[in-house]
Structure formats: C-alpha cells, structure tokens
Amino acid sequence: MKNRVVITGMGIWSCLGTSLDEVRDSLYTGKSGIVFNPERKQAGFRSALCADVALPDLKPFIPRNMRQFMPEEAQYAYMATRQALENAQLDLDYIEKHEVGIIYGNDSVAEATMHALDKFREFQDTAACGSGAIFQSMNSTVTMNLACLFRLRGINLTASAACASGSQSIGLASLLIRNGLQECVVCGGAQEANMYSVAAFDGIQSFSVREDDPARASRPFDRDRDGLVPGGGAATVILESYEHAVRRGAPILGEIVSWGFSSNGDHISTPNVEGPVRSLELCLKNGGITSSQIEYINAHATSTHIGDIREAQAIARIFGDRNVPVTSTKSQTGHEMWMAGASEIIYSMLMMKNDFIAGNLNFENPDEETACINVVPERQETHFDMFLSNSFGFGGTNSTLIVKNL
Incomplete structure (x- = not known):
C-alpha cells in the first residue's frame, strides 16, 4: 500500500x-x-x-x-x-x-x-x-x-x-x-x-x-x-x-493525487506538443484519474507566442472538447520562473478553498491555435475539488501535478 x-x-x-x-x-x-x-x-x-x-x-x-x-x-x-x-x-x-x-x-x-x-x-x-x-x-x-x-x-x-x-x-x-x-x-x-x-x-x-x-x-x-x-x-x-x-x-x-513528468527530447528553447502531452498523460495515469475529473487547469502559459500555442494544443489533445476552465495566473504575477510551479499550486489551492477561479487577465482575443481551450477571462464564482497544474521549462523539462480538495 x-x-x-x-x-x-x-x-x-x-x-x-x-x-x-x-x-x-x-x-x-x-x-x-x-x-x-x-x-x-x-x-x-x-x-x-x-x-x-x-x-x-x-x-x-x-x-x-x-x-x-x-x-x-x-x-x-x-x-x-x-x-x-x-x-x-x-x-x-x-x-x-x-x-x-x-x-x-x-x-x-x-x-x-x-x-x-x-x-x-x-x-x-x-x-x-x-x-x-x-x-x-x-x-x-x-x-x-x-x-x-x-x-x-x-x-x-x-x-x-x-x-x-x-x-x-x-x-x-x-x-x-x-x-x-x-x-x-x-x-x-x-x-x-x-x-x-x-x-x-x-x-x-x-x-x-x-x-x-x-x-x-x-x-x-x-x-x-x-x-x-x-x-x-x-x-x-x-x-x-x-x-x-x-x-x-x-x-x-x-492531497497530492499524482505527479507526471517528461522531457521533450527536442529543441533546448522551443517547446513541442508531444512532451507536454506525455507529462499530462502520465499524471492522469499515475493517479488513476480520468480527464473528466479535472475541474480546473492552472496552465504554465507564460505569454510567449509559441509556448502558449504548444500548451493549448497539448491540453486540447488530452481533454478533447471538454469545457474545463483554463487560466494562467501569470497574467497577474508575470513568470515567476523557478518559483512558479510551487506558487501556482498555492494560487490554485487558495482559489479552490475559496470557491472561485481567478480570471486570465488581458485575455481579449484567442488566436487560431489557442481557441481550442476554454480560457476564462473573468473571475468565476465556482466550487471545484480537483485541479491540474502544468509547469514547463527550458531544455524541454515538463512537470504536471494533480491536487484534490480535502
């Protein structure tokens, strides 16, 4: 056990x-x-x-x-x-x-x-x-x-x-x-x-x-x-x-339900889709979780053109046409880099404990590649009990965590 x-x-x-x-x-x-x-x-x-x-x-x-x-x-x-x-x-x-x-x-x-x-x-x-x-x-x-x-x-x-x-x-x-x-x-x-x-x-x-x-x-x-x-x-x-x-x-x-991880094995600074997809898949598999159980995604999305596109495509591939809410708290904090994977767990925990999802600031128009996910521009008053948080870095290092309310 x-x-x-x-x-x-x-x-x-x-x-x-x-x-x-x-x-x-x-x-x-x-x-x-x-x-x-x-x-x-x-x-x-x-x-x-x-x-x-x-x-x-x-x-x-x-x-x-x-x-x-x-x-x-x-x-x-x-x-x-x-x-x-x-x-x-x-x-x-x-x-x-x-x-x-x-x-x-x-x-x-x-x-x-x-x-x-x-x-x-x-x-x-x-x-x-x-x-x-x-x-x-x-x-x-x-x-x-x-x-x-x-x-x-x-x-x-x-x-x-x-x-x-x-x-x-x-x-x-x-x-x-x-x-x-x-x-x-x-x-x-x-x-x-x-x-x-x-x-x-x-x-x-x-x-x-x-x-x-x-x-x-x-x-x-x-x-x-x-x-x-x-x-x-x-x-x-x-x-x-x-x-x-x-x-x-x-x-x-x-509760930390699961952890998934992967390496892109590709370009040192330009992300791909396959690496993040493997991190997401492994996290769901390791926790015995289905995508339908995830009620909120805190995205890595840093506000770079290619990085946001690749993550949106990876999320869409795993979650299909599910309308799961997605936001990036980096719209408020900027990119906290080495800190971000930990701070975004806390940001998401504070939202989960207080029944809201903070809006993705400054999201006014999706482009063709990011329109495939449900980015939430305004604060939502909502209860959720399980979220997923992505963190991706230079060198193609990917990490995904799933956390459950207790």
Whole structure:
C-alpha cells in the first residue's frame, strides 16, 4: 500500500502579497503585480517591465552571521517557509525531534555570484569575495540555508529544472512520502527578482515591451501577447503522509493525487506538443484519474507566442472538447520562473478553498491555435475539488501535478 500525500501548510512571498490572505484577495480582485522599473531601462534593458516583489527584513529573525550566507531568493524562501511551518502547526520543538526533509526548486544565483566575482576582479584577491560568497552562489543555497535555520534533518535536495523546478520539488517530495522514505518534507520554489538574473532573457527578446501599460503586458493565450514579464519571490508547501498528519493533528488542506513528468527530447528553447502531452498523460495515469475529473487547469502559459500555442494544443489533445476552465495566473504575477510551479499550486489551492477561479487577465482575443481551450477571462464564482497544474521549462523539462480538495 502506498502512502497518501497531503498538504498541511502553505507560505508565500509574491508580488501579489506576502501572506496567504493578501494573495487570496489579489487573486480574487484581479490585482496585477507588474510594474515599470526605470532602473532596468537605464541599465540597458529592452523591456523595463517586471513584478514588484518586496525585499524582506530578516533582522528580527536571523542573526547577521547567518544572514551573510543568504542571497535574495533564500531570503524570500525563508519568509515563505516561516509562514508555511506556522500554517502547518510545525514548531521547532517538533522538528528537532523528528525527521523533516527539504526539497526546494532553484536554478540560478546570478546576483550573488556576480557581486563576489566583481570584488575578486576589482581587488585581484580571492579573499575579497567574502566568507559568505560560496554559500550564496550555489544553486543549493536555498536548501542549505533553510535546512540549517529550521533544523531540518531529513532529505536535503535542490531541484534545478528551469521553470519546472518548483513543481518538480513537490513531485519528488510526494514520491518519497508515497514510498515511505520520508514522512514530512518542506518543498517549494524560489526566484531572485533582481535585474541581473534575467538580463540574458531580455537579451534574446523574451520579454513584453508593452511598457506604457504594465498591468496589461502579461497576456497568456491572447492573440496580441508579445512576451513574458519576469517575476520572483518564493512559495513553500509542507507535504506529509496522511497518517503522519493525522497522528500529529495537523490541518489537512489538500492531497497530492499524482505527479507526471517528461522531457521533450527536442529543441533546448522551443517547446513541442508531444512532451507536454506525455507529462499530462502520465499524471492522469499515475493517479488513476480520468480527464473528466479535472475541474480546473492552472496552465504554465507564460505569454510567449509559441509556448502558449504548444500548451493549448497539448491540453486540447488530452481533454478533447471538454469545457474545463483554463487560466494562467501569470497574467497577474508575470513568470515567476523557478518559483512558479510551487506558487501556482498555492494560487490554485487558495482559489479552490475559496470557491472561485481567478480570471486570465488581458485575455481579449484567442488566436487560431489557442481557441481550442476554454480560457476564462473573468473571475468565476465556482466550487471545484480537483485541479491540474502544468509547469514547463527550458531544455524541454515538463512537470504536471494533480491536487484534490480535502
């Protein structure tokens, strides 16, 4: 018998808010977190659009000698994880007496690496990098910092899978719990929001240039989309076996029904249809779920021309002419990249728990290729008990999760 995997806690640090209540309200009211950033334009960016993510103040929580090891994304992840542990009613005393693991998605540490190497070049002395530089500049910086700060003694692993990183972390954690190798795992995704982390994206003209109207720039599935908008922050979910959660009297919010995954095995940046289709098919198969049971799809759709088309075609191939509602919360947040697979589970959970589907902002006209799915432009007041969330990344890495209400 395989263990059931449940969600017992959630925490978020997002351009839509820095608490679950704030984010829920932003989703409900259709608030956009996208702004025009003059600093990026002055620095030479083609597009100065980005998500507005607040930098947390860690001084009340972490001593300076520990903060020196934490780059921007680890700071976001710390705040999201504090919330999630409190939400799950997991305190330090319990954690120190039990084996709690961490698997977190992260795939770059651009700013911290750049600053350390700039100091080395300036002073021609490696000592100028600083004693915290090595710990800030590794992809595993989030998991190493959080494992030490929260005294986590189970698995300690970073999922680096491009824009599927956050989703892969949840999938991997659920696999361990389902097979009895862990009882409780902290998982999620983090993305640095500074300009340096996305300069190369801007250089290949990936971003929307609708700078005169930031709130209308991110337009998943819309005919007039012209590129994505970069975002950032962190999202944490606490996963446990059902038996473990019941045993400690934890709040049970939902159940990870299934995880599917695939690789396109094709072009490094241009997606195809077959890879996402295999991820969707495997997720349904692994969970013993039929497409008719899915009541809402949170799409990966980033507002790029080819990416939205390929995903729409993949969804249509699996769901046929079913009228299942589809939205991309990236219309409000921009593309949160390494964080997105985790944050979009939380966004969808908040909608499911509060009986609404947030509208796909700025969806005014489908094009011929995206008209095959039911994109919902306005908020719907509706109850649903099972949703599917897609995350697709560079290199053709695909991850799909199905979550059920409890």
